[in-house]
Structures are given as structure tokens and as C-alpha cells.
Amino acid sequence: MKQFLYIIILLLNFSCKKEKNNSVELNSDKQESIAIKDTVKLDNNRGSNPIYKSVELAKNDKDSIFKWIAPKEFSKLDRRTVKAKSGLLIRDSLGNKIGKLDFGEVIYILNYSKDSTTIVDNSNVIKGRTAKIVTKWSYESIKVSDNKYKHNWYVLKDNIGFIFDGFLYENSQNTNDNTIYKYGYLVLGEKGEDSKIDLQKVLEIKKIDFEKYKNQILDKQKITPIEAPKKIDGTITLSFENGEHLILKDTTYHSEYNPTKSFNVFHHRDFPNSYMVSENMFFMPNTHTEISIKNGDTLNTFNGYPYVSPNKKYVILVTHDLTECYHDTYFEVHKKSIDNSYTRLISFTPESWSYPFKKNNSAGMDDIFSLYWLDDDEFIINVVNYVGECYNPEKLSKPYFLKFKIKI
Known part of the structure; x- marks a missing residue:
């Protein structure tokens, strides 16, 4: 014994x-x-x-x-x-x-x-x-x-x-073409690498009738930035309480794209003591960097606009690439650490649904993404059917809703 x-x-x-x-x-x-x-x-x-x-x-x-x-x-x-x-x-x-x-x-x-x-x-x-x-x-x-x-x-x-x-x-990736859990690439944790696990182990995803959940919504979030220092001639100057400054200047690479990289600065409602710097660059998802107004320190970096849960425990990022024919969708969950920074928990590229756009009157597309919190670990987003190659305004599916629950 x-x-x-x-x-x-x-x-x-x-x-x-x-x-x-x-x-x-x-x-x-x-x-x-x-x-x-x-x-x-x-x-x-x-x-x-x-x-x-x-x-x-x-x-x-x-x-x-x-x-x-x-x-x-x-x-x-x-x-x-x-x-x-x-x-x-x-x-x-x-x-x-x-x-x-x-x-x-x-x-x-x-x-x-x-x-x-x-x-x-x-x-x-x-x-x-x-x-x-x-x-x-x-x-x-x-x-x-x-x-x-x-x-x-x-x-x-x-x-x-x-x-x-x-x-x-266990390596048990769900590869059924009809499953809502199908993905192309999955990473767990800050030091994670390409994993082949069943996505259902970390997330619960369901297609829902949105009307049935309207009364349960705690918070609706869209990209609603509050304007910060304005851009003048492609340049933004950030001033910090310690007297220092940071200059952000748009750049162009060999005149191929104008500009190739551009910056915007705004105040995010859930990061009241910081500037949120949005960096847009061709072929890459938008990067959002939280910078302290007090001293200019970088506090968090997000691949996309950060949607923060009601009790600030999680941040959800849903974005897309910026190629001429953008089609890849990126989904991430970040979790708050002991030091109040956010670290990556889950990141994957879905292959059963895509970031939502809608055809407009100019034969182009409008971004219609929204996120609705039901609880600190449960939320709803609107999506369209998976776009395998290029977004085509004429072929976009009707938007529908998915409910997510974080399981880890």
C-alpha cells in the first residue's frame, strides 16, 4: 500500500x-x-x-x-x-x-x-x-x-x-466539411504552435436565432472609437504626462501603395488611461497597441480591435486580412493576467464562417460586424458563410449569428 x-x-x-x-x-x-x-x-x-x-x-x-x-x-x-x-x-x-x-x-x-x-x-x-x-x-x-x-x-x-x-x-481535429468547428490554423497560449486538437475542447460554438437572446444581452459592442490627437500631413504627435512625445508618421513603400502603412489614434472606452494606436498595413490584419498616457509605455498589443468582456476578464478579436482580395478571417481570445495585461489564450482561422460584409449601393461592401456579450465568457457575433477565395459582393451569404462560450 x-x-x-x-x-x-x-x-x-x-x-x-x-x-x-x-x-x-x-x-x-x-x-x-x-x-x-x-x-x-x-x-x-x-x-x-x-x-x-x-x-x-x-x-x-x-x-x-x-x-x-x-x-x-x-x-x-x-x-x-x-x-x-x-x-x-x-x-x-x-x-x-x-x-x-x-x-x-x-x-x-x-x-x-x-x-x-x-x-x-x-x-x-x-x-x-x-x-x-x-x-x-x-x-x-x-x-x-x-x-x-x-x-x-x-x-x-x-x-x-x-x-x-x-x-x-489528443490530436483529434474535427475535419468534417460541414462542422462549424472546422479551422485552418489553431494556436493555444502565448508560446503555442500549430495545434491539431478538436476546437470543441476550448470553445462551444452554436448557430442561433438572435431574437431568442435579445433580452439576455449585457452589452453590445461595435467599433466606436473616441477621437484623439488628429493627423496632420500624415503625422500624429502623442504627448504624455511625463513630458515626452511620440511621433507616428504614415509611410509609403516605393509608391506601390499610398500609404503603405498608416496610423490612427483614438481613446477606447475600456482603456481610459491609454491611447489606442491603430496601425494599418497592406496584407496584414490591423494592429491595435495600447499606450499609457502617463509615460508612453506599451501595455498591450492586439491583432484587431479589442472587444472587452463586461468584467474585463477577456478580450475578443475578430478581424480579416487587408490584401486586394481579402478573405482570411482571424479569431482570438485573450485573457487578463495577474499584471492586468492581456495574453493570448486561443487563436484560429475559421473555415466554416467568415467576417461579415454586406453589399452596398456602390457595388462595394460595408463592414457590418457586431459583438454582443451575454456573460463574461459568452458572446454572440454576426458572420457570413465561409469565403474560400475572394469576397464577392454579389455572392455574399445572408448574415447570421453564432454564439460562443469560452471553455478554458
């Missing part, structure tokens, strides 16, 4: 919730036995795990290699996302803490233990196995010809760790 209790206690230590101030950062500055020249990405996916490149591998370093990974083997490795909100500790084979994974981080798993274990965490029963993971990837670069290199991938013994997989999401 004592031995059984010892195993349970040991496994509970995998959860970061039971540990404080003793964890080591996963990507430490510790020097490896091979020469690290720079950092590259494993593939072209945004947010891939960091890979470390070595120009050549010395013979006496080969003893430090745990395993060489062939391309076919690499593609078959399990790639999973951390769901423990307070993080997940990494341990070595002896149980010593060697690192920490944050919520949303994606890791590669070499193998799992044969036996599973059930633990209790905050009254929740969780079943899982021990997973052997890669904390860093390395490769040797061999020159094949001018400007062409062959890369042989490997894992160092020091870059192997163990975690409890009960605190990882």
Missing part, C-alpha cells in the same frame, strides 16, 4: 500546479557539446518547435547522441499540445526536474510507457502514460553543392525528457 501511494505522489509531481519557482526553462542557454550556429524552423508551419543547427558534428560528440531520426520516422512522431493551464514539468529518467512546458506548447513524443496510471488532480481523475519527449532538435549540415545542404537530424541525450501525457490534448 505504501509503495502504491509513493507512485501516486511521484506522478502528481508531473503537474506544474504542485511545484513553484523550482522549474528550469525548456530552452535554456546551456551550451551543448556541438557548435550551435543559429536557430531555424523545422518546417514551414508557423510556430514550429525550435531546431538548432550545427555546421559540423565532431567525432568525439557522437557519443552524446541519443538517436538519429530519418525523415520518414520523423513524420510519424506523435505531436501533441500541452493543456495544463499552469504548465507541465519535464523530468529526466531519474525524476529530476529539467524543464517546463507552458500551456499550448507543442512537443514531439518518441514513445510512451506500456502501462498507464490514474491520478487525481484538483478532484479530477486523469488517466495517462509517461511520454518520452524531445526538448531540442539538432542536425548536422552537409554541403552537397553550392547553396545546397543536406541535413541529418538527431536528438542529443541531454535533450530527452519525460512527462505525464494526461496533461496533453
Whole structure:
């Protein structure tokens, strides 16, 4: 019986919730036995795990290699996302803490233990196995010809760790073409990477009859900025209480677009002690930066106009790209941190609905987006059917309403 209790206690230590101030950062500055020249990405996916490149591998370093990974083997490795909100500790084979994974981080798993274990965490029963993971990837670069290199991938013994997989999401992306949860790209957390989990694990989305919810609306929000310092000849000057100033000037790149980048400044009702700086640039979503009126410090940066929940717990961002043929929709949820800043919780690109526009009398389109809060974690937005290529005023669907509930 004592031995059984010892195993349970040991496994509970995998959860970061039971540990404080003793964890080591996963990507430490510790020097490896091979020469690290720079950092590259494993593939072209945004947010891939960091890979470390070595120009050549010395013979006496080969003893430090745990395993060489062939391309076919690499593609078959399990790639999973951390769901423990307070993080997940990494341990070595002896149980010593060697690192920490944050919520949303994606890791590669070499193998799992044969036996599973059930633990209790905050009254929740969780079943899982021990997973052997890669904390860093390395490769040797061999020159094949001018400007062409062959890369042989490997894992160092020091870059192997163990975690409890009960605190990882399963890879179960809902790919049904008819589902409202279909997405192209999903990221969780501030350090998150491209995840392939079921969106229903983090959000509840329903198509609704808006009339049935009218009496439950706590707050309706549209983009209603309060004007701040005006723009003169493409320039805005912000003055701060400490006497300093910030000059924002529109720019044009080789006269291709006029202007290529432009700024606007306004006061947002939910950030009364700040300037909200809107930065518009072709091919990119609008960026909104909260700047302190007191001293000019940057307090928050949002990819889109921030819609703040009634109790200020969440910020919702729904926007689109600004190409000549804009069509991509971006959806984000940010959550308020202890220091009162907002950090990313969920970000995805929907592939079942799109940002709402409506044909106007000039054969163009008008933005008709609105957001309605039902509670601090529940809201309604209006959308149109998914636009796969380009918005066409003649082919836009009739707008309809979706209700969202944040589940994490």
C-alpha cells in the first residue's frame, strides 16, 4: 500500500500546479557539446518547435547522441499540445526536474510507457502514460553543392525528457466539411504552435436565432472609437504626462501603395488611461497597441480591435486580412493576467464562417460586424458563410449569428 501511494505522489509531481519557482526553462542557454550556429524552423508551419543547427558534428560528440531520426520516422512522431493551464514539468529518467512546458506548447513524443496510471488532480481523475519527449532538435549540415545542404537530424541525450501525457490534448481535429468547428490554423497560449486538437475542447460554438437572446444581452459592442490627437500631413504627435512625445508618421513603400502603412489614434472606452494606436498595413490584419498616457509605455498589443468582456476578464478579436482580395478571417481570445495585461489564450482561422460584409449601393461592401456579450465568457457575433477565395459582393451569404462560450 505504501509503495502504491509513493507512485501516486511521484506522478502528481508531473503537474506544474504542485511545484513553484523550482522549474528550469525548456530552452535554456546551456551550451551543448556541438557548435550551435543559429536557430531555424523545422518546417514551414508557423510556430514550429525550435531546431538548432550545427555546421559540423565532431567525432568525439557522437557519443552524446541519443538517436538519429530519418525523415520518414520523423513524420510519424506523435505531436501533441500541452493543456495544463499552469504548465507541465519535464523530468529526466531519474525524476529530476529539467524543464517546463507552458500551456499550448507543442512537443514531439518518441514513445510512451506500456502501462498507464490514474491520478487525481484538483478532484479530477486523469488517466495517462509517461511520454518520452524531445526538448531540442539538432542536425548536422552537409554541403552537397553550392547553396545546397543536406541535413541529418538527431536528438542529443541531454535533450530527452519525460512527462505525464494526461496533461496533453489528443490530436483529434474535427475535419468534417460541414462542422462549424472546422479551422485552418489553431494556436493555444502565448508560446503555442500549430495545434491539431478538436476546437470543441476550448470553445462551444452554436448557430442561433438572435431574437431568442435579445433580452439576455449585457452589452453590445461595435467599433466606436473616441477621437484623439488628429493627423496632420500624415503625422500624429502623442504627448504624455511625463513630458515626452511620440511621433507616428504614415509611410509609403516605393509608391506601390499610398500609404503603405498608416496610423490612427483614438481613446477606447475600456482603456481610459491609454491611447489606442491603430496601425494599418497592406496584407496584414490591423494592429491595435495600447499606450499609457502617463509615460508612453506599451501595455498591450492586439491583432484587431479589442472587444472587452463586461468584467474585463477577456478580450475578443475578430478581424480579416487587408490584401486586394481579402478573405482570411482571424479569431482570438485573450485573457487578463495577474499584471492586468492581456495574453493570448486561443487563436484560429475559421473555415466554416467568415467576417461579415454586406453589399452596398456602390457595388462595394460595408463592414457590418457586431459583438454582443451575454456573460463574461459568452458572446454572440454576426458572420457570413465561409469565403474560400475572394469576397464577392454579389455572392455574399445572408448574415447570421453564432454564439460562443469560452471553455478554458
